Amino acid sequence: MSARLLDGKALGAEVRARAGEAAKTLPGQVGLAVVLVGEDPASQVYVRNKHREAEAAGLLSFVHRLPADTPEADVVALVERLNADEAVDGILVQMPLPEGIDALRVIAAIDPDKDVDGLTETNAGRLLLGRRGLVPCTPQGSMLLAGLALPDLTGKTAVVVGRSILVGKPLALLLQAANATVTMAHSRTKDLGAVCRTADVLCAAVGRPGLLTAEHVKPGAVVIDVGINRVDAPEKGEGKTKLVGDVAPEAAEVAGWMTPVPGGVGPMTIACLLRNTVLAAARRRGLEDPRGL
Numbered sequence: 001m002s003a004r005l006l007d008g009k010a011l012g013a014e015v016r017a018r019a020g021e022a023a024k025t026l027p028g029q030v031g032l033a034v035v036l037v038g039e040d041p042a043s044q045v046y047v048r049n050k051h052r053e054a055e056a057a058g059l060l061s062f063v064h065r066l067p068a069d070t071p072e073a074d075v076v077a078l079v080e081r082l083n084a085d086e087a088v089d090g091i092l093v094q095m096p097l098p099e100g101i102d103a104l105r106v107i108a109a110i111d112p113d114k115d116v117d118g119l120t121e122t123n124a125g126r127l128l129l130g131r132r133g134l135v136p137c138t139p140q141g142s143m144l145l146a147g148l149a150l151p152d153l154t155g156k157t158a159v160v161v162g163r164s165i166l167v168g169k170p171l172a173l174l175l176q177a178a179n180a181t182v183t184m185a186h187s188r189t190k191d192l193g194a195v196c197r198t199a200d201v202l203c204a205a206v207g208r209p210g211l212l213t214a215e216h217v218k219p220g221a222v223v224i225d226v227g228i229n230r231v232d233a234p235e236k237g238e239g240k241t242k243l244v245g246d247v248a249p250e251a252a253e254v255a256g257w258m259t260p261v262p263g264g265v266g267p268m269t270i271a272c273l274l275r276n277t278v279l280a281a282a283r284r285r286g287l288e289d290p291r292g293l
C-alpha cells in the first residue's frame, strides 16, 4: 500500500483564495504586519513568503525588519505602535527571537484581537475554553489537511507527538474539540512506537528528521507531518540541503494518507495566517465572520 497524498499546496491555495475573496467584501483594506528581528535565514525565507502571499491575496503587508541587537523594549514599543495602527488588522512576530529578547514578554504586548498567530494568553485561553478567538495557524492547517482524509474525527484516536505552545498543545485541543480521543506524546514518553500505533491520526511536531518510521504507523492511518528540518543532501550536489519532515518517507508504505514535506503543513500555515488576518479584520470592523472563509 502507498499512502495518498494530503496536498497542502493545493488546499493552501484554496484557503488563500477564499481569504482574498472575503477580504474584498470588507470595507477598507486588510493589513498584516510582520515583525522580523535579526537575520535567521529560515525566518527570512518564511517572512518573504508571507509577504508575497499576503499581497497576492490583496492584503496590505507591512514587514518590519529590526537588527538582532534591538533592545526588547524597542520590539515591545513597535508592537504597541502596531496595536494602535488602524491600518493593521494582524500582527505576527516571527520566532525565534534573538537571545536576550524574552519572547513571552513580546507576545504579551500583542493586542489579542490582532494576534493572528494565536499565541497570546488570551487566545490560548479562549481555545482551551472553547470560545471564539484566533487559533494558531499551523494546528489549524494540520486540522484542515486531516479533514481531507477524515471529514469526521468523532471517536477516532489521535496521537500528537510534541507539546509546544505553538503546535503540539493547540493541535491536541483542536483534535479534542473535533471529538477525537487524544494522546499527547513527548520526549519522556515510554514506548513511543506502541503509543503511535494506536493512532488513527498521527501528528508529528518534534523537529527531528525521520523520528517516526513505518513502525510507528498503524496501517491505514492519517499521518500529519508538521516537522520542517533542513538536512544535508549530498545527492543533490556538494553543500546542498533539503527540507524533510519528522516522518521517514517509508512510513508512506503503511499509512493510508500522509502529508509531504515540503508541500504539506508549511503552505497551510501561511494560508491560515491570511485567513486569521481576514477574520481579525472582520471582527475589528464589528462584522460577522465572513462566510466560506
Ligand SMILES: NC(=O)C1=CN([C@@H]2O[C@H](COP(=O)(O)OP(=O)(O)OC[C@H]3O[C@@H](n4cnc5c(N)ncnc54)[C@H](OP(=O)(O)O)[C@@H]3O)[C@@H](O)[C@H]2O)C=CC1
Pocket (backbone or CB within 6 Å): 138, 161, 162, 163, 164, 165, 166, 167, 168, 185, 186, 187, 188, 189, 192, 205, 206, 207, 208, 211, 226, 227, 228, 229, 265, 266, 269
Ligand atoms: N509547518 C509549519 O508551518 C511549522 C513547522 N514547525 C516545525 O515543527 C517542528 C516542531 O516545532 P515546535 O513545536 O516549535 O518544536 P519544539 O522544539 O518547541 O517542541 C518539540 C517537541 O518535541 C518533543 N520531542 C523532542 N524529542 C522527542 C523525541 N525523541 N520523542 C518524542 N518527542 C520529542 C519535545 O518534548 P519535550 O516537551 O519533552 O521536550 C517537544 O515537546 C519543527 O521541525 C518545526 O520546524 C513549527 C512551526 C510551524
Ligand SMILES: Nc1nc(=O)c2c([nH]1)NC[C@@H]1CN(c3ccc(C(=O)N[C@@H](CCC(=O)O)C(=O)O)cc3)C=[N+]21
Pocket (backbone or CB within 6 Å): 045, 046, 049, 092, 093, 094, 095, 096, 117, 137, 138, 228, 243, 261, 262, 263, 264, 265, 266, 267, 269, 270
Ligand atoms: N510567530 C511565528 N509564527 C509561525 O507560524 C512560525 C514562526 N513564528 N517561526 C517559524 C515557524 C515555521 N513556520 C513555517 C511556515 C511556513 C513554512 C513553509 O511554507 N514551508 C514550505 C517550504 C518553504 C521552504 O522551501 O523553505 C513547505 O513546507 O512546503 C514552513 C514553516 C512558521 N513558523
